[in-house]
Amino acid sequence: MTTTLILGRILAPRAGAYPREAADAFDYHERGAVAVADGRILAVGDADALGRDHPGADRRDHGGHLILPGFVDAHLHYPQTGMIASWGKRLIDWLNDYTFPEEARLADPVVARAAADTTLDLHLANGTTSSCSFCTIHAHSANAWFEAAAARGMAVWGGRTCMDRNAPDMLRDDPRSAHDESAALIARWHGTGRATYAITPRFSPTSSPAQLEALGALWKANPTCAMQTHLSEQTDEVEWVAELFPDSRDYLDTYERVGLIGPGALFGHSIHLTARERDRLAESGSGVVHCPTSNTFIGSGLFDMGLARRMPVALGSDTGGGSSFSMLRTMAAAYEIGQLRGHALHPSHLLWLATAGGGTALRAADRVGTLDPGSDADLVILDLASTPAIAQRSARADDLWEAVFPTIMMGDDRAVAAVYVGGEPVRHDPRV
Numbered sequence: 001m002t003t004t005l006i007l008g009r010i011l012a013p014r015a016g017a018y019p020r021e022a023a024d025a026f027d028y029h030e031r032g033a034v035a036v037a038d039g040r041i042l043a044v045g046d047a048d049a050l051g052r053d054h055p056g057a058d059r060r061d062h063g064g065h066l067i068l069p070g071f072v073d074a075h076l077h078y079p080q081t082g083m084i085a086s087w088g089k090r091l092i093d094w095l096n097d098y099t100f101p102e103e104a105r106l107a108d109p110v111v112a113r114a115a116a117d118t119t120l121d122l123h124l125a126n127g128t129t130s131s132c133s134f135c136t137i138h139a140h141s142a143n144a145w146f147e148a149a150a151a152r153g154m155a156v157w158g159g160r161t162c163m164d165r166n167a168p169d170m171l172r173d174d175p176r177s178a179h180d181e182s183a184a185l186i187a188r189w190h191g192t193g194r195a196t197y198a199i200t201p202r203f204s205p206t207s208s209p210a211q212l213e214a215l216g217a218l219w220k221a222n223p224t225c226a227m228q229t230h231l232s233e234q235t236d237e238v239e240w241v242a243e244l245f246p247d248s249r250d251y252l253d254t255y256e257r258v259g260l261i262g263p264g265a266l267f268g269h270s271i272h273l274t275a276r277e278r279d280r281l282a283e284s285g286s287g288v289v290h291c292p293t294s295n296t297f298i299g300s301g302l303f304d305m306g307l308a309r310r311m312p313v314a315l316g317s318d319t320g321g322g323s324s325f326s327m328l329r330t331m332a333a334a335y336e337i338g339q340l341r342g343h344a345l346h347p348s349h350l351l352w353l354a355t356a357g358g359g360t361a362l363r364a365a366d367r368v369g370t371l372d373p374g375s376d377a378d379l380v381i382l383d384l385a386s387t388p389a390i391a392q393r394s395a396r397a398d399d400l401w402e403a404v405f406p407t408i409m410m411g412d413d414r415a416v417a418a419v420y421v422g423g424e425p426v427r428h429d430p431r432v
């Protein structure tokens, strides 16, 4: 067994709930090392000590670069990669005019696989090593996602998107086919390699009560799957849900009454929530995903990061509603939204959300978004001086966080010096 020491400045997230204090989010090793063997992390600590423990190890020295767990993007739509940055619409028109026609193109399995490959290559270029994606209604779109991830050794989540109303004919299923095709995909993919299946009703406007009930039953039968959907993204949408579900107490109740809340549930957006919805999300152990570049791009609203004190919160790019594949840009947008709400998020909290926060919401805190021994060695190596603008600012920093923050706010794929998946280097030069 060959051991490799990956050397640099290390930020290792602390497991558990959202850290109360910024100083509680990470352990820091100024001259640190991650010891890796067979694709897994053996140990993290000071370089000298680990060098003594592993005298014959190969060494990959990243000097002053920062070593973190690979980023986790907890909400995206890989089928929408080709139509990212489509102009001028709010949610429902954006779906009808841009999104559904694009998703219809994935009726061709070749188009689906190309979209999955492109998306995952963009993720790796941006230091994202795990992600959770909606697919399309076509079962082969889930196959394409999981096959593309397996080809890269990546741990991903995903699921066939179910819709049986308020969508074009060619993108509609029915409660039975949604259930049965999802069940077949669970049998094929859930727990295969590094794949986790996410049962995926798109959102209540495009699922009949019967379809939501069928998917609630499917989750009950497969409780280790994740469940992903959308919740209270725009006020028009919330009003539409109230019309479509006159008997429901609120938007969350359309999911709650069929068993689609609880640990492993990932509610994208979750902006316009009532007090009851917040309480039920917290009591049930559900997770929510903050998608800040999407929320500004589609004009949805300002997420309340106070939720992180009550429930798992992850960050999502939400591409193609989101406008960037970069989790650095996603963190920057989360910071900006925090400022608009009167709360400046600390860089350690932002990085925690993009790593351990994602792992925790996905119920995989021991596998992704962590450097804990035993986890797969998925790492991102950040250059904190990747552009002249960033370099001149970080050079003046008095402490670590002041040196990191310019890269969060202004960094892009040029800041990603290297990425490791399962202990193997993926890329060294982001410009190649």
Ligand code: GUN
Pocket (backbone or CB within 6 Å): 077, 091, 095, 099, 202, 203, 230, 233, 294, 298, 318, 321, 322
């Ligand atoms: N709500 C339902 N579907 C979608 C989608 O594809 N993107 C976003 N941002 N919101 C949605």
Ligand code: ZN
Pocket (backbone or CB within 6 Å): 075, 076, 077, 230, 268, 318, 321
């Ligand atoms: Zn979404």
